[in-house]
Amino acid sequence: MPNQIWMVGLLVVATSSWAQAIEPVNAVALDRALSRIDPERIAADIQYISCDEMGGRDTPSEGLRLTARFLRNRLQRLGLAPGNGRQYLHPYSLEVRAFEREGTTAELVTEDESFHLQYGHDYYFWTRTFRSTALEGEIVFCDDLDSLPEVSGKWVLLERTAFSEWVAVGRLHREGAVGLIIQPPPESDLTEVKQRMTASVDRMLGGRVRSSGSQREEGGDPFGLVYLSATGAKKLGTLAAESSSEPWSHGQALGVRLREFRAVSEEPKFVTVENVCGFWEGADPELKHEVILVSAHFDHVGRAAGGQVFNGADDNASGTAGLLAMAEALTLYGPLRRSVMFVWVSGEEKGLLGSAAWVADPSLPDGYRAVADINLDMIARNDPDEILVTPTPDGPYADEHNEIVRLAMELAEVEGFTNVGSADKYYQRSDQYNFAKLGIPVMFLFTGVHVDYHQVTDTLEKLDVDKASRIMRLVLRVLDQLDAAPLDS
Numbered sequence: 373m374p375n376q377i378w379m380v381g382l383l384v385v386a387t388s389s390w391a392q393a394i395e396p397v398n399a400v401a402l403d404r405a406l407s408r409i410d411p412e413r414i415a416a417d418i419q420y421i422s423c424d425e426m427g428g429r430d431t432p433s434e435g436l437r438l439t440a441r442f443l444r445n446r447l448q449r450l451g452l453a454p455g456n457g458r459q460y461l462h463p464y465s466l467e468v469r470a471f472e473r474e475g476t477t478a479e480l481v482t483e484d485e486s487f488h489l490q491y492g493h494d495y496y497f498w499t500r501t502f503r504s505t506a507l508e509g510e511i512v513f514c515d516d517l518d519s520l521p522e523v524s525g526k527w528v529l530l531e532r533t534a535f536s537e538w539v540a541v542g543r544l545h546r547e548g549a550v551g552l553i554i555q556p557p558p559e560s561d562l563t564e565v566k567q568r569m570t571a572s573v574d575r576m577l578g579g580r581v582r583s584s585g586s587q588r589e590e591g592g593d594p595f596g597l598v599y600l601s602a603t604g605a606k607k608l609g610t611l612a613a614e615s616s617s618e619p620w621s622h623g624q625a626l627g628v629r630l631r632e633f634r635a636v637s638e639e640p641k642f643v644t645v646e647n648v649c650g651f652w653e654g655a656d657p658e659l660k661h662e663v664i665l666v667s668a669h670f671d672h673v674g675r676a677a678g679g680q681v682f683n684g685a686d687d688n689a690s691g692t693a694g695l696l697a698m699a700e701a702l703t704l705y706g707p708l709r710r711s712v713m714f715v716w717v718s719g720e721e722k723g724l725l726g727s728a729a730w731v732a733d734p735s736l737p738d739g740y741r742a743v744a745d746i747n748l749d750m751i752a753r754n755d756p757d758e759i760l761v762t763p764t765p766d767g768p769y770a771d772e773h774n775e776i777v778r779l780a781m782e783l784a785e786v787e788g789f790t791n792v793g794s795a796d797k798y799y800q801r802s803d804q805y806n807f808a809k810l811g812i813p814v815m816f817l818f819t820g821v822h823v824d825y826h827q828v829t830d831t832l833e834k835l836d837v838d839k840a841s842r843i844m845r846l847v848l849r850v851l852d853q854l855d856a857a858p859l860d861s
């Protein structure tokens with residue numbers, strides 16, 4: 373009973389360290405389970421989940437499907453039950469808007485000639501706005517962003533040198549330019565250009581996903597960002613040579629217009645992706661119908677434009693592997709009074725899509741309901757003794773503060789976390805935000821962002837896997853305590 377535990381705790385605190393304040397509910401079972409949570413095993417799982425061959429676990433992708441099947445296989449071997457009693461994989465549908473090869477094209481035009489540019493051969497483009505557009509304007513060459521000529525209604529041509537294209541885009545958009553054309557400098561590495569083109573074309577033709585039936589409109593003015601390949605640059609050079617001679621000077625009009633067309637079909641396509649759910653049934657005939665969710669997203673952001681894999685070792689192979697370690701530990705703990713559902717969600721990086729789908733259609737056996745969620749995202753970086761948690765008792769989500777968070781904050785020191793900080797500003801940024809929409813208490817455990825966050829350098833050797841294992845031990849201690857506590861839902 374929680375009050376009793378609390379009283380015992382107070383008595384112990386008076387004479388001993390805070391760390392010993394809470395007695396385990398099932399001490400033997402807890403010790404047995406804790407001994408199974410091992411940094412080496414977690415590291416081995418992170419290594420597999422974050423390997424290059426998974427391709428960055430984009431939603432949707434082969435690597436994502438493969439990771440889901442790896443998780444399912446492990447659940448089967450451990451003897452956890454399928455989420456809803458029938459299947460481990462929880463499918464859901466996403467809407468895809470993609471550019472179509474037909475209708476996505478460009479041409480260079482002079483007074484008396486025009487050259488067709490083939491998408492994916494002569495040029496490629498980048499955009500976040502998946503809708504049909506037609507952009508046209510004359511091309512003016514620039515080599516200095518700080519003293520721009522009149523660019524309104526024009527395409528600006530820059531060589532790919534030491535400027536940031538995003539700074540250039542912002543500047544030119546504000547000045548009313550139609551778009552930016554980037555061409556490789558003559559001595560550039562064309563292998564890299566080809567790789568970037570392939571990745572960009574894959575991404576644009578693969579499309580952008582969002583929840584099915586999403587009403588969100590595509591906003592913003594279209595602004596063109598076109599990259600020429602060596603062949604595209606050559607076509608432009610040939611046409612421009614008829615009215616201007618190289619080297620082009622800053623602000624020079626080339627006497628060539630670019631017309632660029634992008635086509636997105638009116639009807640979206642749909643793709644099925646999956647969450648993965650493993651069920652550990654409770655022992656209490658009544659309480660077992662209350663299900664504690666333990667969640668982590670297993671997707672990541674795919675590949676960079678240059679083709680390099682975003683391994684996402686911390687984000688979130690760490691939490692994904694942490695959940696596997698927890699599932700294994702629970703098989704040694706034995707059943708709790710309540711049931712536990714491990715939920716690995718996809719689509720997190722695309723806007724918490726997998727958890728939204730789970731909440732809309734929970735994968736639970738009939739007669740069972742979710743009563744809490746403990747979510748883990750990025751649990752293996754930064755100071756070894758620091759952990760971040762939300763909702764905290766004093767922050768903007770104080771109304772959501774709950775018994776689970778209280779227990780975790782109190783037990784943190786037992787696992788060496790002498791510094792418990794706030795993750796309140798991330799409350800809405802990971803999947804706990806969606807699980808809270810079920811009207812249940814949630815807790816998010818996190819170890820903070822870092823220089824490798826969403827970079828291709830988020831790799832295994834930078835992780836503190838001991839820290840990840842201590843976080844999972846902490847979660848296990850919380851579950852053990854919850855076995856003697858009521859959960860308001």
Ligand SMILES: [Zn+2]
Pocket residue numbers: 669687688720749750
């Ligand atoms: Zn994440």
